[in-house]
Amino acid sequence: MSTETTGTTRYRATGKRKSAIARVIMTPGTGQISCNGRPIEEFFGRKVLVTQARTPLVVTGSEGRFDVVALLHGGGVSGQAGALRHGIAKALTVVDESLRPDLKREGFLTRDARIKERKKAGLKGARKRPQFSKR
Numbered sequence: 001m002s003t004e005t006t007g008t009t010r011y012r013a014t015g016k017r018k019s020a021i022a023r024v025i026m027t028p029g030t031g032q033i034s035c036n037g038r039p040i041e042e043f044f045g046r047k048v049l050v051t052q053a054r055t056p057l058v059v060t061g062s063e064g065r066f067d068v069v070a071l072l073h074g075g076g077v078s079g080q081a082g083a084l085r086h087g088i089a090k091a092l093t094v095v096d097e098s099l100r101p102d103l104k105r106e107g108f109l110t111r112d113a114r115i116k117e118r119k120k121a122g123l124k125g126a127r128k129r130p131q132f133s134k135r
Contacts, residue, residue, distance in 0.1 A: 011094045015087025017112040020075030024087035026095065029067030031057075035084065036072055043072075049081040056089040056108045060099045082112055 008027055015022040033054070035043040044050050057063040068088060072080045089108035093100045103109050117126035124130060 011091045013087050013090035013094060015083045015085065015090060015111075017082030017086055018075050018079040019115050020079035020083040021073055022080065022083035022087040023071040024084065024091050025069045026066045026088070026091045027069075028065065031064035031066065033068040033070070035070045035080075044077060044081060046077070049077060053081045053084040053088070055106070056085060056092055056103060059102055059106055059108070060092055062092060062095075062099075066095075086111060 011026040013024050013026075015024060033040040040050050040053060044053070054063065057066070068091075070084050070087065072084060074080075075083070085108060089103045092103060093109070100109070119126055122130075
């Protein structure tokens with residue numbers, strides 16, 4: 001979904017991984033990425049997570065063309081990096097539909113749905129059962 005406001009185009013997308021959610025807004029710019037109002041390097045701290053979040057821009061050759069503003073919540077830092085990657089990839093398909101095959105091939109458009117399994121009634125956890133007693 002793109003919206004036109006005061007001459008600049010904004011592309012929006014939502015990325016998810018596990019229980020983390022990233023609301024991404026991309027605008028044409030210089031390549032700045034901010035997460036919750038902080039630079040991406042400061043927000044994640046680990047170089048691996050920063051690289052992971054940036055990969056859709058690198059694969060499509062779009063680094064330095066867009067400014068990304070993301071609001072992240074839920075999950076942990078790794079899940080948030082994955083959610084940001086998913087959100088950036090989805091926003092890039094809104095920008096240019098011809099980038100979709102490249103992003104799909106790399107697996108960036110697939111939502112990682114692994115979340116914690118809920119505890120069931122009568123069990124100690126999600127799957128652990130009480131010890132069987134014959135008598």
